[in-house]
Amino acid sequence: MALEGSIQANSVRAYFSKIASRYDLANHLLSGGIDALWRLRAAQRVAEWAPSSILDLATGSGDLARTLQRACPKALLVGADFCEPMLQVARGKRLHNLVVADALELPFADHSFEVLTVAFGLRNMASWTGALAEMHRVLSPGGHLLVLDFGMPKGPLLELYRFYLHHVLPFLATLLTGERSAYDYLADSIETFPNGEAMCARLSDAGYREPCYEPLLGGIAALYTATRP
Numbered sequence: 001m002a003l004e005g006s007i008q009a010n011s012v013r014a015y016f017s018k019i020a021s022r023y024d025l026a027n028h029l030l031s032g033g034i035d036a037l038w039r040l041r042a043a044q045r046v047a048e049w050a051p052s053s054i055l056d057l058a059t060g061s062g063d064l065a066r067t068l069q070r071a072c073p074k075a076l077l078v079g080a081d082f083c084e085p086m087l088q089v090a091r092g093k094r095l096h097n098l099v100v101a102d103a104l105e106l107p108f109a110d111h112s113f114e115v116l117t118v119a120f121g122l123r124n125m126a127s128w129t130g131a132l133a134e135m136h137r138v139l140s141p142g143g144h145l146l147v148l149d150f151g152m153p154k155g156p157l158l159e160l161y162r163f164y165l166h167h168v169l170p171f172l173a174t175l176l177t178g179e180r181s182a183y184d185y186l187a188d189s190i191e192t193f194p195n196g197e198a199m200c201a202r203l204s205d206a207g208y209r210e211p212c213y214e215p216l217l218g219g220i221a222a223l224y225t226a227t228r229p
């Protein structure tokens with residue numbers, strides 16, 4: 001399979017295995033807690049769809065899944081991730097229905113879920129096209145996709161943010177996790193990930209309808225939604 005992302009799946013799994021126990025701490029400190037607000041916003045959007053089933057893909061340490069569980073208490077919520085050490089952290093948050101699975105080959109039947117969410121995960125997948133196709137397969141007709149991920153801001157903030165991303169963040173993250181390579185990779189992956197309209201075009205090409213996005217914090221992150229016909 002042609003790699004569209006900047007890295008191989010085995011390396012991604014190895015990075016997250018190494019930082020799993022400190023992933024949440026690093027996230028909250030490095031974002032100043034804003035990541036929690038972004039997940040809350042994502043969960044609010046999902047709650048508006050009132051789904052009866054949700055797959056949180058690349059669920060990792062389960063922070064989005066836990067926020068979704070609170071926002072949609074009646075929905076069947078399943079979390080899937082291909083990194084067992086990250087799922088171990090999620091299990092400590094009273095999340096059930098956690099499945100070790102690769103997003104490119106999901107162990108679910110066609111049309112299994114009304115909503116599929118993926119936060120800070122699609123960017124890390126070896127094939128964005130392959131992953132979006134697999135998400136399309138497991139979503140039910142009329143189902144909703146929500147992607148939350150980092151982007152690059154436009155205008156005067158761009159160079160400042162670039163400096164933070166490539167120099168400040170890896171330095172601080174190394175102090176917190178002892179793992180520099182994972183955060184060098186993070187910066188590179190954010191630079192190459194399709195942003196805004198480019199991501200919406202990818203969603204259209206993958207067969208989703210009405211793709212749209214909401215920039216968060218000047219475009220440092222964005223929330224994408226689309227519907228599966």
Ligand SMILES: C[S@@+](CC[C@H](N)C(=O)[O-])C[C@H]1O[C@@H](n2cnc3c(N)ncnc32)[C@H](O)[C@@H]1O
Binds near residue numbers: 013083
């Ligand atoms: C940055 S973490 C995001 C975790 C969580 N969604 C959050 O919001 O904090 C990215 C997660 O994507 C997972 N991941 C990356 N590629 C994957 C794939 N192909 N299949 C399943 N999980 C994948 C990693 O194991 C990791 O747990």
